[in-house]
Amino acid sequence: MFVSAPHRRLGRDLDPAALAALAAVAERTRPIAASQTRLLPVLPPLAGLLPDRALRRGTTLTVGRPGDDGSLSIALALVAGASGSGSWCALVGHPGLGAVAAVDLGIDLDRLAVLPRPGVAWAEATAAVLEGVDLVVLCPPFPPRPAMARRLVARARERRAVLIVVPGRAGWPEPPDLRLQVDDVAWEGVDAGEGHLRQRRMTVTVAGRRSAARPTRHHLWLPAADGTVADGAVADGAVAGAGAGAGGH
Amino acid sequence: MEQSPVPVPVQGGTDVDRLLVVHCPELLLEDEGGAMLRTFAEVIAAVETYCPWVTAVRPGICSLPSRGPARYFGGEGALVELVQAAACGVSPSEVGVADGLFAAVLAARRGLIVPAGGTPGFLAPLPVSILGQRDLAGLLARLGIRTLGEFAALSDADVIGRFGADGTHAHRVASGRSGEQADLRQPRTARLLAGEPAEDLPVVAEPGFWGGVSDADARAARCLSAAQDLLGPDGVVTVRLQGGRGPVERARFVTWTTGGQPQGNASSAGAGAPWPGQIPAPAPAVVHPDPVRADLADGRGEPVRVSSRGLLTAAPDRLSVEGGPWEPLSGWAGPWPADERWWSRSRRRGARLQAVTPRCAHLLVAERGHWWVEATYG
Numbered sequence: 001m002f003v004s005a006p007h008r009r010l011g012r013d014l015d016p017a018a019l020a021a022l023a024a025v026a027e028r029t030r031p032i033a034a035s036q037t038r039l040l041p042v043l044p045p046l047a048g049l050l051p052d053r054a055l056r057r058g059t060t061l062t063v064g065r066p067g068d069d070g071s072l073s074i075a076l077a078l079v080a081g082a083s084g085s086g087s088w089c090a091l092v093g094h095p096g097l098g099a100v101a102a103v104d105l106g107i108d109l110d111r112l113a114v115l116p117r118p119g120v121a122w123a124e125a126t127a128a129v130l131e132g133v134d135l136v137v138l139c140p141p142f143p144p145r146p147a148m149a150r151r152l153v154a155r156a157r158e159r160r161a162v163l164i165v166v167p168g169r170a171g172w173p174e175p176p177d178l179r180l181q182v183d184d185v186a187w188e189g190v191d192a193g194e195g196h197l198r199q200r201r202m203t204v205t206v207a208g209r210r211s212a213a214r215p216t217r218h219h220l221w222l223p224a225a226d227g228t229v230a231d232g233a234v235a236d237g238a239v240a241g242a243g244a245g246a247g248g249h
Numbered sequence: 250m251e252q253s254p255v256p257v258p259v260q261g262g263t264d265v266d267r268l269l270v271v272h273c274p275e276l277l278l279e280d281e282g283g284a285m286l287r288t289f290a291e292v293i294a295a296v297e298t299y300c301p302w303v304t305a306v307r308p309g310i311c312s313l314p315s316r317g318p319a320r321y322f323g324g325e326g327a328l329v330e331l332v333q334a335a336a337c338g339v340s341p342s343e344v345g346v347a348d349g350l351f352a353a354v355l356a357a358r359r360g361l362i363v364p365a366g367g368t369p370g371f372l373a374p375l376p377v378s379i380l381g382q383r384d385l386a387g388l389l390a391r392l393g394i395r396t397l398g399e400f401a402a403l404s405d406a407d408v409i410g411r412f413g414a415d416g417t418h419a420h421r422v423a424s425g426r427s428g429e430q431a432d433l434r435q436p437r438t439a440r441l442l443a444g445e446p447a448e449d450l451p452v453v454a455e456p457g458f459w460g461g462v463s464d465a466d467a468r469a470a471r472c473l474s475a476a477q478d479l480l481g482p483d484g485v486v487t488v489r490l491q492g493g494r495g496p497v498e499r500a501r502f503v504t505w506t507t508g509g510q511p512q513g514n515a516s517s518a519g520a521g522a523p524w525p526g527q528i529p530a531p532a533p534a535v536v537h538p539d540p541v542r543a544d545l546a547d548g549r550g551e552p553v554r555v556s557s558r559g560l561l562t563a564a565p566d567r568l569s570v571e572g573g574p575w576e577p578l579s580g581w582a583g584p585w586p587a588d589e590r591w592w593s594r595s596r597r598r599g600a601r602l603q604a605v606t607p608r609c610a611h612l613l614v615a616e617r618g619h620w621w622v623e624a625t626y627g
Contacts, residue, residue: 069609072627073534088469098624099488099500100532111466113473113505114486116538120341121274125476125484132472134465187605187626190580192564196529197582197603197610197626223531223626 040134040162042081043106045231049180049206049218055082055135057160059177060153064166070182070202071166072139073101073222077229078164079135080106087111087134092126093118094139094166104227117141123148126163130155135162140170149174178208183217189225199225201232265349265428267365269315269328271296271336272343272357274479276309279438285309288340290442295335299328305442307435310354315346325362347371349428355379358481369425373398375482376506378474380419380430385412395506397423473505495528495587495601496536496612496624528585528601533612533624541622543613544569545604555600555615559586568604568611570622576606587614 039054047053055061055078063078064071072094079089084106091097095116103109113133118125122141130136130152138152153174156163165172182202189198199221207215219232273292276285286308293311297303300318305311313332319325329344336342345356347363352372356363363371375397378386388411394400401424408420421427477485485505492499545553547563554562561584567575584600601623602613610626 069627076534086465088465090473094535095538096535096624097488097500098496098532098534098536099490100496101534102488103490104530104532109488109490111469112487113469113476114488114502115476115480115484116486116502118480118484119274121479124274124277125479128475128479129472131475132468132470187580187610190582190603190605193561193581193583195582197531197605199531200610200626223534225531227531 038160040082040087041085042078043229045220045229046077046081048231049204049216050178051208051210055162056177057134057162058157060156060163060165060174061178061180062165062167062172062176063180064168064182070185070200070222071168073105074180074182074204075137075164075166076102076107077105077222079137079162080229082135082162083107083111088113088132089135089137090115090129090133091137092129092139093122093141094137101223101227104223105229123152126152127155130159130161130163132159133161135164137164137166139166139168140172143170144173146173176208178206181205181207199223265368265425267315267346267348268312268350268353268428269318269325269332269344269346270306270310270312270350270353270357271332272345272354273309273336273340274343275340277307277479279308279441283441286438286441292336292339292342293442295339296332298335299331305439306350306354306433307438310357312350312353319346329362348425349422350433351422351428351430352425353428354433355481359483369398369401372423372425373401374504376504377423378506379477379482380422381432382415382419385416385419388412401425477505495614496533499532500536528603528612531626533610533626535625535627537622537624542571543611543620543622544572545602545613545620546575553620554618555584559584559600561600561602565602565604568606568613570611576608578604578606580605584615587616 038057039052040057041054042050061078063075079087083089086108088111089107090113092115094114097114097116099109102112113129115125115129118141120142123144126136126138136156149172152163165176181204183205184203186201187197187199188201189195200223202220202222204218204220205215206218207213221230221232224230271292273289276289276292278285280286289305289309289311293303293305296311296313299322300313303311303313315325315328319328322328322331325346329346333342333344336344343357343360345353345359345361345363347353347356347361348365348368352363352368355375356371361371373396377389377395377397377400379397380386389395389400394403400420403420405417405420409417412420415431418427418431422430473485482504486502487505489501489503490499491501545565546567547553548566550567551563553565556562565578565581567577569575581602581604583602585602587599587601599614599616602615604611604613611622612624612626613620614623615621
């Protein structure tokens, strides 16, 4: 009854399989010297968390687990390095971005698009922005169906974008290339009525596939006292020199 | 979040129908195999139980004249509720009413009923790019015209002289005098739904527009336009910083437009300047767009309040958010003065407080005799 028109479909996509094949060929034929273009930079204190010391284009990361404090901060910190060097970023599904915190981390608001309440069209909207934005932070407003999640992961791979999922309560059914999890957080600076929130020390566990199969643990100041991110490594119980404010813009 | 549009009477004669539009975001493609189209046919059948004159505009979008049915069902609000319930029974749908198809589609995406005669005011703040005419939008951008309202304000004679016939029609759409935006209707859809061959009719491409600076900007602009087609113009926003004491006051969200390309710095004047009473850095990563109720109690469980001099009546000991379980505070700081109410315009003295629980650190604000979670250091 219904006429299918595979060559005249509405929408912007080419055949995904053809696109993926094309991307694979392009990747193989790329000169080795240009391999850096496969990576997007991160702020120096975060390099140690990532197997490539940068974000690899085409990969998907998840940050946090239900109820985790600090997940959005990590996601924002992860995109800040690339944002500061000219990449476009998008935040999908989070209606309450703290813009000052984002700027303090080094995110360029001129190249940040926010899709605060995408509603039922969230997956389609995410797929649309993955077409032309280097890094997408996704907070799914509803639990994603596995096929939906797979499609978005595939879209990120085809478009050589980085998809950072903050699953929150909705969850994320697809195993990511890299999983970051916040284990402990501790705030410094406040007592009973004295001072003000100064900095937060957190432990982040990173696990993934291939070269990152073995989980590693890292300590960060996020936010550090100046709103950036800093290495929070502790030597013999004492805070190492890379304490407050050592994070770079 | 939605502001009710200011009704502006339409000048001169119009032949614009009052239309109700049903927008099904999951059915906007003419997919292979026709599964989406079949679901869309079910949506139309469901809506037709209330009104027999449903027109398939394009995949995922159908319209019906609302005057008659609204009178019969006791008003547009009642009609919208009935139609929405019927359509959502099949597929997630949004429903809106406005004068003319173009405005009605935009109203549906935002779930709005634009009052009769209010369509020009509803359209006025929207970006010109929403017309889907790339060349025209580029031309207008160079003239400094960014919104439909600014475009509509041009005289008919100027528009004919500069923009030709297509521009004149777009001008009529922008000013609410015509509802028929070019390429909005896709006649194929009705033909396919009727089970007739439609190979001779073209698939009309989604309108797109970009006016980027670099290749990357152009690519981003294209995909953000596509996202706006999907979510409505307010579905994609950018952030600007401004001065203010609290995190809510310091950020301003504005609808993304291709015209709003990088200006070097997204901050406006005063953004970096110290503000009296400003909460010290670092800033919270999450700023709650809607007020979240909180209760704060002292060691004996008595509510902690702010005195008329801006001081706390007792030392806070525990916190409950949105009626949830009490959580002990491991630390707190403040109060800082807060003169502005952050979700209303009237002014009153309040106070801000930082409160740390085992799970979270929050920025609380006392207003109207209650505590609210304004932001979370998430």
